[in-house]
Amino acid sequence: MSNYTGSRVIIAGHSLGNQMAIVVAKKLKDGISAGDTNSKLKPKRIALLDPYYSNGTKSYISNQWTGAKARGYVDT
Amino acid sequence: MLIHKKLGGDLEAYRSSSVTNTFLIGDANKGLLNETAFLELKPWYFQSWQQAEKHGAAVWHYLWSFAENIPSIKSSSDLGLSAKTGDTRVKALMNGSKGLTHDLGAYTKKPCG
Numbered sequence: 036m037s038n039y040t041g042s043r044v045i046i047a048g049h050s051l052g053n054q055m056a057i058v059v060a061k062k063l064k065d066g067i068s069a070g071d072t073n074s075k076l077k078p079k080r081i082a083l084l085d086p087y088y089s090n091g092t093k094s095y096i097s098n099q100w101t102g103a104k105a106r107g108y109v110d111t
Numbered sequence: 112m113l114i115h116k117k118l119g120g121d122l123e124a125y126r127s128s129s130v131t132n133t134f135l136i137g138d139a140n141k142g143l144l145n146e147t148a149f150l151e152l153k154p155w156y157f158q159s160w161q162q163a164e165k166h167g168a169a170v171w172h173y174l175w176s177f178a179e180n181i182p183s184i185k186s187s188s189d190l191g192l193s194a195k196t197g198d199t200r201v202k203a204l205m206n207g208s209k210g211l212t213h214d215l216g217a218y219t220k221k222p223c224g
Contacts, residue, residue, distance in 0.1 A: 078120035102140035
C-alpha cells in the first residue's frame with residue numbers, strides 16, 4: 036500500500052486480532068514519523084471488536100500481560 | 112493527554128460477549144478500554160450460552176453499521192458510537208468518562224436502521 040492515495044484508513048481487529056490492529060497502527064505511526072511510510076496510511080480509526088487479552092505473563096513479551104503491552108502502545 | 116496521539120488514530124471498542132471480560136477466561140483490560148470510545152453491544156438474539164456467537168457479533172455489527180444511521184443516545188441530542196460516527200464525536204467519547212450501551216434492538220440482529 037505504499038502508493039495509497041486515499042483519505043481514510045480504518046484498522047479493525049476482532050478478538051485476538053485487536054492486538055494486531057494496535058501493533059499495526061503503532062508500526063504505521065512509527066514508520067510515518069521516521070519518514071519511511073506513506074503518511075496517507077495513518078489510520079483515522081482503530082476499531083477493537085470484542086477485544087481479547089489472555090491472562091498471565093508471556094515470555095515472548097518480556098513477561099508482560101498482553102493487555103498491559105497493548106496499553107503501553109496506546110498510553111501516552 | 113489525547114490517546115490518539117500515540118497510535119495516530121482514534122480508538123473505539125465494541126464489546127459483545129463475556130468471553131473477553133470474565134477473569135477466568137481473559138483479561139478484561141479495563142485500563143485500555145477506558146481509553147477508548149466504548150460501546151457495549153447486546154446481541155440478545157443469541158442465548159446466554161452462545162458466547163462464541165456473541166463474540167462474533169461484534170464484527171458484522173461494526174461492518175453493518177457503516178450502512179446504518181448513527182444511533183442516538185436516550186434523552187440526549189448527542190450521537191452514539193458506530194462505524195459511521197464522526198471523528199470529532201469519537202474523540203469526545205474517547206476523552207469522556209463513560210461508555211455507551213446499545214440497548215435498543217437487542218433482539219434484532221440488524222443494527223439501527
